[in-house]
Amino acid sequence: xxxxxxxxxxxxxxxxxxxxxxxxxxxxxxxxxxxxxxxxxxxxxxxxxxxxxxxxxxxxxxxxxxxxxxxxxxxxxxxxxxxxxxxxxxxxxxxxxxxxxxxxxxxxxxxxxxxxxxxxxxxxxxxxxxxxxxxxxxxxxxxxxxxxxxxxxxxxxxxxxxxxxxxxxxxxxxxxxxxxxxxxxxxxxxxxxxxxxxxxxxxxxxxxxxxxxxxxxxxxxxxxxxxxxxxxxxxxxxxxxxxxxxxxxxxxxxxxxxxxxxxxxxxxxxxxxxxxxxxxxxxxxxxxxxxxxxxxxxxxxxxxxxxxxxxxxxxxx
Numbered sequence: 126x127x128x129x130x131x132x133x134x135x136x137x138x139x140x141x142x143x144x145x146x147x148x149x150x151x152x153x154x155x156x157x158x159x160x161x162x163x164x165x166x167x168x169x170x171x172x173x174x175x176x177x178x179x180x181x182x183x184x185x186x187x188x189x190x191x192x193x194x195x196x197x198x199x200x201x202x203x204x205x206x207x208x209x210x211x212x213x214x215x216x217x218x219x220x221x222x223x224x225x226x227x228x229x230x231x232x233x234x235x236x237x238x239x240x241x242x243x244x245x246x247x248x249x250x251x252x253x254x255x256x257x258x259x260x261x262x263x264x265x266x267x268x269x270x271x272x273x274x275x276x277x278x279x280x281x282x283x284x285x286x287x288x289x290x291x292x293x294x295x296x297x298x299x300x301x302x303x304x305x306x307x308x309x310x311x312x313x314x315x316x317x318x319x320x321x322x323x324x325x326x327x328x329x330x331x332x333x334x335x336x337x338x339x340x341x342x343x344x345x346x347x348x349x350x351x352x353x354x355x356x357x358x359x360x361x362x363x364x365x366x367x368x369x370x371x372x373x374x375x376x377x378x379x380x381x382x383x384x385x386x387x388x389x390x391x392x393x394x395x396x397x398x399x400x401x402x403x404x405x406x407x408x409x410x411x412x413x414x415x416x417x418x419x420x421x422x423x424x425x426x427x428x429x430x431x432x433x434x435x436x437x438x439x440x441x442x
Contacts, residue, residue, distance in 0.1 A: 166234025181316025185431035193300035203378035239408035286368035295377025330435035341390035
C-alpha cells in the first residue's frame with residue numbers, strides 16, 4: 126500500500142490482517158476474502174477438497190521462496206545439537222522434562238510442517254515417536270518458547286529472529302538449507318474473483334509481481350523493513366526484521382550469510398509451476414496428511430497462464 130503499486134494499476138485494495146491460516150481458509154471459502162497471501166496447502170485444501178471446505182481457487186503467483194527456519198530453545202545448547210545431528214542423542218540421554226519434546230508449526234498443511242518432518246528424519250528422529258508437534262499462530266511461538274511450553278518451532282520470519290535477538294532461542298538451520306528452492310508463500314485468488322473480475326485479477330498479479338521485484342532490490346530493503354515494522358503488518362522491531370533481511374543472519378550461535386534466506390523475484394521464483402505444486406503435495410503425503418491418490422491436473426490450481434498474462438502487463442518488468 127505504502128509504495129503506491131496498487132494505485133498505479135488502478136486497484137482499490139483493502140488489507141485484512143488475519144489471526145492465522147485457518148482464518149484465511151475459512152474467509153476464502155465464505156467469500157469474505159477475494160485474495161490472500163497464503164501457504165500452499167490451503168490452496169490444495171480448498172481447490173481439491175480434501176478438507177471439509179471446497180471451492181474454486183487459483184494460485185497465479187508465487188510470492189517468495191524460502192523465508193523459514195527452525196528455532197530451538199536456548200536450553201538446547203548449540204554445541205551439542207549442531208544443525209540437528211546431536212538432537213537424537215540429547216533426547217535419549219539428557220531429556221528430563223515430564224512431557225514430550227515439543228515443536229510447533231503454523232499449520233498442518235504448511236511448508237513449515239513439511240520442513241520440520243524433513244529435519245527430524247534427516248537427524249534420525251520420528252515425528253510420531255520421538256517428538257510431539259503442535260500448531261500455533263506464528264506470532265505466539267516466541268512467547269510460548271520463552272515460557273517453556275514448547276522447545277522449538279519451524280516458522281517464517283520474523284518470528285525466528287524475535288526469539289534469537291531476545292536471547293531465548295537459536296536457529297540450527299534455515300529452510301534454504303533444508304530444501305533449496307521450496308515455495309514460501311503464494312497468492313491465493315478466489316474463483317469468483319477470476320470469473321467476475323478477471324482484468325482486476327490479472328492487474329493484482331501484475332502489481333504483486335512488481336512488488337516482489339521491489340522486495341528483491343537491496344536498495345529498497347531499509348524502506349521495506351520500516352514498512353513491515355508498522356503495527357498494521359508484523360509490528361516487529363526493525364532490528365528483528367533486519368536480522369534476516371540484511372546481509373547476514375544472526376542465528377543465535379553465530380553469523381551466516383542471509384543471501385538466500387529470502388528470495389522474492391525471478392521467473393523461476395514467481396512462476397506457479399506444477400513442479401512447485403508437486404513439492405507441496407509430495408511433502409504432505411510423506412508426513413501422512415494426504416492419501417496416496419491422484420488429484421487430477423494441478424495446473425487447474427497453479428495457473429501459469431494467469432502468471433504469463435500478468436507478466437505482459439507488469440509495469441516493473
